[in-house]
Amino acid sequence: MDRVSYLKKLRGKLRRLPAHELDAALAYYEEYFEEAGEENEQKVIVELGSPSQVASQILADFALKDLEASSEKSAKKNMTAIWLIILAILSAPLSLPLLAAAIALIFSFGAVIISFIFAIGAGIISIFFGGIAALISGFFILTEDWPTALLFMGVGFIVTGLGVLLFPVVARFIKKIVLISVETLGRLFHKIMRKQKGGF
Template identity: 65%
Template sequence: MDKASYLKKLRWKLRRLPVQEIDAALAYYEEYFEEAGQENEQQVIKQLGSPSAVAAQIIADFALKDIDSTASSTKKNMTTLWLVILAILSAPLSLPLLATVFLLILTVGIVIFSIIFSIIAVIVSIFLGGIAAFIAGFLVLMEHWPTALLFMGLGLIVIGISILLYPFVARVIKKIGQVSVQIVSQLFHKITKKRQEEF
């Protein structure tokens, strides 16, 4: 038996394997023969054994490799299945907790909006009160001029105070908005980080 007939028989014995496995095995043994040289073909054939024995070894190795890859994919599938089961079992606990967190964030938002709205309402009411006092003083001017001057002066002072307070109040409202966004984002980040650590 020479190299060509040996490799031909080996290919026939490996016919049940995938084509790429057959090609890889034959390429290996062909290279083995070439390294030994043409003069040592018979010695290599004796060393390797029959094509049937070599084919049996290759098929066994392939079967073991296939079992390992199947076990690995099965393990991954089982891990995914356990995560799904854990998520389903923790749903009765996590859904109310998530709803509570959502309501907490919503409540913080409503409180911050209420504070901003009340500050704006106070400034607007001071400004409108100043205008009302100035108009009232102007209407009383014909009846009692000292009272009219008092009301008009107080009205102008209150209007001036509300105009002076406007930039300060605008800065305070802007700062409250920035701090509230920062607090809500940090709270959301902590919650999502804890959820990721649980899984």
């Protein structure tokens, strides 16, 4: 493989990056080859590793850097970062057992996080609707037994208010969990890559 085919393959592996990031990455490696000189082309290729290795490192680094630099850590940005790290792991030239372990870890980690988020969301929704149900029940028995109706309505207002108050807190908590998950996934990727390099 020569410099041109190496950079062409690298471009193909990095096609999911934003255009300016892709151009910056390729410019950096083109300059790296130029500084080494034509006679050291093969030495540079060996030193850098395969285009897959370089691309997977760039993708994971970009995902984490973009997430940390962003002041608005939206759910969309978190999901994009997770997707880029998953792509980085899948495009890395890992041995089959290590790749299988990485995929299993990603999916089990994702399943745990998603289950946790759904459980929290379901808890808040059930608190809110439980309060509304108690309020409605209070209105229905108001003419029959007004002290019990007032109790139901009071409990309904308290529980519904609690659900409304907890919603923004839980939303921030979920965003924080997703952010920590993305960073953990990034660290996991770097650990896998170090282990892979150490294995050679």
